[in-house]
Amino acid sequence: MSVDVQLRFDSEAITQYSKANQEPAWFLEKRLAGLKAAGELALPALEKTKIDKWNTVDFDPFQTTTKVAAANELSDLVKAQIDVDSVKNLLVQKNASTVFQAVSDELKAQGVIFTTFADALQTHGDLVQKYLLNVIALDEHKLTALHTAVVNGGVFLYVPKNVEVDVPLQAVYEIAGDNALLAPHVLIVAEANSKVTYVDTYVSGEGKSMVANSLVEVYVGAGASVQVASVRSLSVDVHDYSFRRATVERDGKMEWILGEMNDGNTVANNTTILKGTASIAETKSISVGTGSQRQNLTSQVQHIGTHTESDMVSKAVMTDEAVSILNGITKIEKGAEKANGVQAENILMLSDKSRGDANPILLIDEDDVKAGHAASVGRFSEESIFYLMSRGISRQGAERLIILGFLEPVVAEIPVEEVKNRLRQALERKLG
Structure with missing residues (x-):
């Protein structure tokens, strides 16, 4: 049976959407390759979590909505995330539509590109093509393939060499409506010795059988510093799948700050690849499990360069009958001399019926390194x-x-x- 028969969308629908948005031919080829791969690949194998019964494909990917002229016309859900009176650098997406966009003249004068993923494909296609789907492959598993096929928004952020952006750049993603899909692709490129902070929030309105399937790719140049903060507060009606990955060059620094506040089932994988000498990764995440939701949250760092450092902290609070799996993986490759990787997973249990598993994992193929982990699961x-x-x-x-x-x-x-x-x-x- 072909994948087109199994899904609510097919190659023709994807092609029509791509052409309507004036996407370059090379990206349509990636979409169609993703659709083909989605029919052949398995779902990701997750530690102690089966997702074969979860909603991964039952959605209408290209539901659109009208734009608004001013920030005060946005939904109350979105306005709660922003300072309506001083909006400067903000992108807002609802389902498959960018409904609001504001970029300051000061940011443009620095040569910074902060725009929608769709606009970047049209106006900065060569730059997007250079970096897109290099750190995350479209055929990694079924969910990355599906994402590639039905990308319906996202952000492109490019910071030139030696430019420091001193204000956070923000995006808000809203999903609402039966069988809606939110599938933004966030691509961040920070050239050498640059600095930037990107913050996004995910919120949901009314609707049933909704799906969020997002990818984040970050490229941290030599001596650059990138901070990404994300807070997801999606309802029990949303199955949320997020895959974030960064690659860091010499003396660069990547910092993740993550708040997993969903009420529904959640899969999140956050990976940083320390390629360059003396590169640094820091990951801080919190989650709260309620009701009968299931969460599988993985933080991972791969040390390749020498003198690299990583620090991962994951904290979870479990209530009701919720189940949360916290995986911390520190991988130190052969040749990554003087690497130092530490991690801690801590789960606070508030219910006899809830379950929390903290799984610290050290994979070390080099002798001259430091590595440590800590894990705790307990009550007050x-x-x-x-x-x-x-x-x-x-x-x-x-x-x-x-x-x-x-x-x-x-x-x-x-x-x-x-x-x-x-x-x-x-x-x-x-x-x-």
């Missing part, structure tokens, strides 16, 4: 509860303080105040 410390209650705080209040304190070191790192506040609100909502 009764001593801490007693101490706070002795100060006049109720048990419920004490528990809440401990939870928020447990997660705050990551929350505090979010570089946009509105997003930080939204993450705290999401925590309050999920913790009840």
Whole structure:
């Protein structure tokens, strides 16, 4: 049976969408190659998580909506993520449409390109083609192939050599409507000795059987510094699959700050490849599991260059009957002398029916290195509860303080105040 019969979309629908958006021929070829591969490849093999029953293909990929003229016309969901009164560098996507775009003259004067993925294909096609789907292959597994076939938005961010962007650049992705798909491709290129921060948030409105399938590719040049922060607060009606990957050259630094606040089933893989000498990777992530949701969250660093450093911290809070798998993988390749990789996975259990697995993994093929890991799964410390209650705080209040304190070191790192506040609100909502 062909893949076209199994899906709600086929090669003709994809071709029509591509031509309607004036995409270059080479990208349509990638789309069609992705569609073919999706019919042949298996789903990714995940540690202790089966996703064959999850929604991966039942969606209408190209649902569009109208644009708005001003930020104050955006949906309330989106406006909660931004400072409506001082919008400067912001892209907003809903389903398969960019509904709002604002880029400051100051940013353009620096030679920075911050635009939609669709616009970049038309106006910066050669530059996009140079980097696109190099660090993540379209045929890695069924989900990357599907993403390539039905990409319906995203961001292209290019920072020239020696340029430092001193304000965060922001994108908001909204999904709503039955069988809707949100499939943005985010491509970030930071040339040598540049610096930039990119922040995105994912929100959802009403709808059933929705799917988010996003890819993020980051290229960190020599001596460059890139910070990516992402907060996802999608509803129980959304199956969310996100794959993020960065490659870092000599003396470069990649920092990830991730808040997984979804209510529905979630798969996330975050990988950094330290290619250059003295390159650095830092990953900080938090998640809260509620209801009967399933989460499989992986943070990984591959050390290739010498004198590389990585630090991964993952924290999760589990309630109700939720299940969360936290995988931390530090891979030090042969020849990566003087590498130093550390990781910690910590899970706070609030329910007897929930389950949390912390899986620290060290894969070391070089002798002259340092590596370490820590993992913990447990409940509140009764001593801490007693101490706070002795100060006049109720048990419920004490528990809440401990939870928020447990997660705050990551929350505090979010570089946009509105997003930080939204993450705290999401925590309050999920913790009840």
